[in-house]
Amino acid sequence: MSQTSPPAGRPGRYNRSFSGLVVSMVVLVLAVVAFVVVRDFVRSDPDMPVVEVDYVEAVRAGQEAGFPVVYPPSLPDGWVATSALFPLGPNPEWTLGILVDGDDFVGVKVVRGDSGAVLDRVLGDPYDVDGSIDVPNDDPLLSGDWSAASEGKDEALYTQAEVAVAGPEGETAAPGAEPQTETAVVVVYGTVGEDRLVDFARTLTSATLPAR
Template sequence: MSQTSPPAGRPGRYNRSFSGLIVSMVVLILAVLGFVLVRDLARSDPDMPVAEVDYVEAVRAGQDSGFPVVYPPTLPDGWVATSARFPLGPNPEWTLGILVDGDDFVGVKVVRGDSGAVLDRVLGDPYEVDGGIDVPNDDPLLSGDWSAASEGQDEALYTQVEVPVPTAAGEDGETADPGAAPQTDTAVVVVYGTIGEDRLVDFATTLTSEALPAR
């Protein structure tokens, strides 16, 4: 039986299929390698430097205004202050944000208003009030009764304090009654974060409202 050879210049069917298989395998391998490379790049988090702020200057600005700012004299190792805000205006509010060991956070607020509204802001709604808790702080502003609340992994300790009410000035820039007794209003001091209740209590005991020394 005679065999028919393929026309000159035209590869046989078997050779063409084998070459196509090799090319397909190479393309598949390259695609898999590309996918792995992109996945690893997406998973890797670049080391971003944490911007540390000088919260002492913000404390000084708050104290200069007469508002009782609560702050830690120092921070433990691994704790970095990343934000400190005291916006001026008729409703001042002190906020300090701290990054803990690169993963967790702690915040401190002093804000006029009721505790429910403040907890809505720092914990979200719904949150659970866990009842009273012992926070042994000798600072006169912080020595009152404290309570605890939580929402998931976020926990908060809070106490109510008295703060001065800014006196409105008249058209001539003078207060209406300079000899009147200063008025006070209720504010909430809240310490919140993701480090657990015990560590929050330890941190809250270090807070102070003591006036910073003059420059």
């Protein structure tokens, strides 16, 4: 299978509100201060304590800024969210890091732009493109064929999807109206094996969180 790159993502449809920016900055500070799991670090020092973060706040920050966030509504037993980032800047991306059963790692990234650049960061270069996999999902925006790639034990599934986005302050579409969407690259990656990555990708959603 040849490696292709999706077209560059379009700018967001919504201007960031002041409160959305404040929430984004708060989430970023909390995530940086919290213990961020890095796979090699965890493996070299397994006695380090694991600090769980509230990734829902990072979901809300991205949605309030009009970014196409994709996230798991909940995590399986033994899976602990250790980092959730939505940094401000000219090229924002949404990232969730998860420690699995105390040893393995799973991550989710949502970016505007080129899938190859994201895979270079999460897998390393060179990586192998392994074909496509059907990933059924209750969220129709995320259901369908995803591409697979790997580098050693690290594996990734990725897709270009029309992901739902919220308006300023997390506003949803009016009743009966079509939801706003934006093209984004969604990448699920980690060391848990392809089957578990597929199972996890099937649970992801881009649904807007309810108002506080």
